[in-house]
Amino acid sequence: MKTVLYPGSFDPFTNGHLDLVERAGLLFDRVIVGVAVNAAKSPIFTMQERCDLIRESCAALEHVEVVAIDGLLVDSLERLGADAVLRGLRAFSDFEYELQMALLNRNLKRQCETIFMMPTLKNSFVSSTLVKEVARLGGNYQEYVPMPVARALGKKLGVEK
Numbered sequence: 001m002k003t004v005l006y007p008g009s010f011d012p013f014t015n016g017h018l019d020l021v022e023r024a025g026l027l028f029d030r031v032i033v034g035v036a037v038n039a040a041k042s043p044i045f046t047m048q049e050r051c052d053l054i055r056e057s058c059a060a061l062e063h064v065e066v067v068a069i070d071g072l073l074v075d076s077l078e079r080l081g082a083d084a085v086l087r088g089l090r091a092f093s094d095f096e097y098e099l100q101m102a103l104l105n106r107n108l109k110r111q112c113e114t115i116f117m118m119p120t121l122k123n124s125f126v127s128s129t130l131v132k133e134v135a136r137l138g139g140n141y142q143e144y145v146p147m148p149v150a151r152a153l154g155k156k157l158g159v160e161k
Contacts, residue, residue, distance in 0.1 A: 002027075004115060005082035007034040007073055011043040012149045013054045014131055016123035020088050023117060025063040032080055033058070034069035044132060044156055057146035074109035084113040090124055135159055 004024055010017060010033070017033075024031045035050050037043075045053065051066050058064040069076040077085060085105065087098050095116075102114035119126070126144045135141035135157050142150040154160035 001029040003030040003032060003080070003082045004028040004084050004086045005032045005034050005073075005077050005080060006086040007036050007069060007076070009038040009041055009043060009128070010035055010050050010054060011041065011045055011128055012131060012145055012153055013050065013057055014123070014126050014128055014145050014149075015143075016088065016090070016119045016126040017054075018057055018146055019120055019123050020086065020117050021058060021064055022061065024086050024115075025061060027115075028083075029063060031061075031064050031086070032082060033064060033066045034073075034076055034080070035066065036069050036073075045152070049152065053146075053149050053152055056148040072108065074105050074112050077105075077112060078109070084115050086115050086117065089116050089118055090127070132157075 006021060006024065008017070021031055021033060033054050035047060035054065037047065047068050051068055054066045058066065067080065073085065089095050089098060098116065105112040105114065131141050131144045135153055136159070138159060141153065145153065
């Protein structure tokens with residue numbers, strides 16, 4: 001059974017994230033969404049809320065598991081029995097950072113492979129940061145996130161539509 005770990009802060013989980021999870025299921029038997037803390041970000045949702053929203057958003061996908069992760073990614077990879085790390089690349093600017101992370105992870109653990117996937121054209125500009133900004137400013141954020149996330153985001157920010 002081939003397993004991939006898809007790590008991220010997922011605050012909030014977007015349609016772009018969901019698209020990668022669905023497509024990764026075509027390549028791997030099991031996709032573990034690893035919800036992590038990013039010290040450089042101030043999340044809107046708690047770790048538990050993010051995990052619950054992703055589970056609800058992926059409920060129809062039998063190949064998906066959602067877990068909270070912390071510490072070094074390579075340690076989570078080993079602990080969860082994953083064969084590779086999945087990362088999404090929206091733009092060339094993403095690639096430079098992601099390449100550095102992939103090389104560092106491989107240096108920390110030689111068996112750590114990283115798989116890069118590009119988003120669909122429809123999701124190529126969607127980011128959690130932009131979704132939060134659109135929502136805060138009263139724009140239509142609902143088309144960029146799964147329905148459970150849209151409801152929770154609207155409630156959290158007091159901008160329900």
